[in-house]
Amino acid sequence: xxxxxxxxxxxxxxxxxxxxxxxxxxxxxxxxxxxxxxxxxxxxxxxxxxxxxxxxxxxxxxxxxxxxxxxxxxxxxxxxxxxxxxxxxxxxxxxxxxxxxxxxxxxxxxxxxxxxxxxxxxxxxxxxxxxxxxxxxxxxxxxxxxxxxxxxxxxxxxxxxxxxxxxxxxxxxxxxxxxxxxxxxxxxxxxxxxxxxxxxxxxxxxxxxxxxxxxxxxxxxxxxxxxxxxxxxxxxxxxxxxxxxxxxxxxxxxxxxxxxxxxxxxxxxxxxxxxxxxxxxxxxxxxxxxxxxxxxxxxxxxxxxxxxxxxxxxxxxxxxxxxxxxxxxxxxxxxxxx
Numbered sequence: 001x002x003x004x005x006x007x008x009x010x011x012x013x014x015x016x017x018x019x020x021x022x023x024x025x026x027x028x029x030x031x032x033x034x035x036x037x038x039x040x041x042x043x044x045x046x047x048x049x050x051x052x053x054x055x056x057x058x059x060x061x062x063x064x065x066x067x068x069x070x071x072x073x074x075x076x077x078x079x080x081x082x083x084x085x086x087x088x089x090x091x092x093x094x095x096x097x098x099x100x101x102x103x104x105x106x107x108x109x110x111x112x113x114x115x116x117x118x119x120x121x122x123x124x125x126x127x128x129x130x131x132x133x134x135x136x137x138x139x140x141x142x143x144x145x146x147x148x149x150x151x152x153x154x155x156x157x158x159x160x161x162x163x164x165x166x167x168x169x170x171x172x173x174x175x176x177x178x179x180x181x182x183x184x185x186x187x188x189x190x191x192x193x194x195x196x197x198x199x200x201x202x203x204x205x206x207x208x209x210x211x212x213x214x215x216x217x218x219x220x221x222x223x224x225x226x227x228x229x230x231x232x233x234x235x236x237x238x239x240x241x242x243x244x245x246x247x248x249x250x251x252x253x254x255x256x257x258x259x260x261x262x263x264x265x266x267x268x269x270x271x272x273x274x275x276x277x278x279x280x281x282x283x284x285x286x287x288x289x290x291x292x293x294x295x296x297x298x299x300x301x302x303x304x305x306x307x308x309x310x311x312x313x314x315x316x317x318x319x320x321x322x323x324x325x326x327x328x329x330x331x332x333x334x335x336x337x338x
Contacts, residue, residue, distance in 0.1 A: 003025070004155070053122055159260065177203050214251040215251060
């Protein structure tokens with residue numbers, strides 16, 4: 001399996017630098033709040049659950065024992081990326097732990113303990129999603145996925161890839177087709193790398209090939225992760241997820257989302273209210289150092305799109321699965337969220 005995505009050792013946060021994969025496995029060391037903010041913004045660490053864990057540890061790197069420094073760190077880290085709700089969920093957990101600590105002398109240890117708890121809960125979440133999803137997908141053999149929702153996006157096994165790892169370890173025959181995921185190629189660079197490390201057969205395709213592959217009849221199910229899920233079941237995920245869902249619907253292929261319950265944002269009625277991060281021009285205009293878009297041409301670079309709930313077959317969480325038709329996360333899923 002792949003090495004740990006992130007580790008907190010001797011008051012340093014150690015991250016696999018995902019901007020350097022697959023060519024080299026390099027550790028990025030963070031010993032300040034600013035380093036963690038930079039790592040999240042530059043996608044050194046990415047994936048909604050992993051961002052939340054990194055931010056929690058990032059708070060611990062503020063000036064030790066200084067309540068105002070910890071609060072400032074939370075506010076600053078919240079500006080790193082706007083779409084993944086797990087970031088704000090983790091920071092809210094850290095804020096609540098801070099407010100519940102009466103002694104400033106105990107602040108650092110209390111915050112580190114909370115961050116470790118969030119990290120450990122994520123490990124268990126990945127395991128549970130794997131088991132929940134495997135029971136649902138047991139008759140599927142060929143999967144199509146988009147972006148990276150595996151171990152690199154979480155603490156261990158991932159969300160969308162967790163059921164695939166589970167089935168593979170049970171001895172089931174599985175095969176994964178990974179969209180390259182333009183413009184930063186998280187599918188080609190990251191998903192293909194970690195599946196290869198685990199021995200799972202994987203084939204990379206350009207994003208534009210997905211429709212033709214579905215038409216061939218080879219794909220049994222599409223499974224993706226999520227960065228935020230609105231109350232009505234609309235899902236924000238990496239740009240390109242929405243057209244994939246439309247194609248799956250047309251070809252009558254089940255389309256599943258795998259995400260922890262911490263990705264639910266019941267404060268937002270629909271996906272239209274989810275803030276969509278707009279990233280810089282250079283990510284589209286350049287391939288490495290080579291300019292591929294004329295300087296005079298405009299560029300669009302939203303990091304995410306929103307898939308309506310009516311295109312989603314089911315949402316797999318660590319506490320159970322919600323099947324279509326999805327009417328309201330808050331009302332239909334309250335029993336498993338208790």
